[in-house]
Amino acid sequence: MTGLHRFRIWDNIPSGNNLLSGETVFSGKLENGEKAQISYYLQGKMETLPAAQASYLDIRGVTRQSRSNTIEFGKIVREHNKKLVKVQNL
Numbered sequence: 086m087t088g089l090h091r092f093r094i095w096d097n098i099p100s101g102n103n104l105l106s107g108e109t110v111f112s113g114k115l116e117n118g119e120k121a122q123i124s125y126y127l128q129g130k131m132e133t134l135p136a137a138q139a140s141y142l143d144i145r146g147v148t149r150q151s152r153s154n155t156i157e158f159g160k161i162v163r164e165h166n167k168k169l170v171k172v173q174n175l
Contacts (some may be wrong), residue, residue: 089114091142094123102129133157 095110101138115121136157141149 089116090144092121092139093138094121094139096137097122097135098127099129099131099133099135102131104128108137118151 091114093110093112098104098109105126105128108123109125110121111121113121133164136155137153141151143149
């Protein structure tokens with residue numbers, strides 16, 4: 086498939102944490118093979134990092150949504166009955 090694809094990727098900030106700098110959302114169009122990255126710094130004690138989310142609209146108008154894994158104290162917590170995708174590396 087060729088052409089532009091519309092993406093929206095967002096990380097959920099854990100409660101009790103402040104965003105010091107950066108962006109927690111990417112929204113835009115990417116060509117096949119292109120990459121986007123979100124980068125940010127948080128302040129506060131973090132016990133878990135909530136799942137990131139992504140939505141994707143292809144050239145046929147089909148929308149798909151995915152969630153990453155929740156991260157807890159350096160380990161990955163799998164969410165059952167969901168398609169899990171590492172969205173941070175899109």
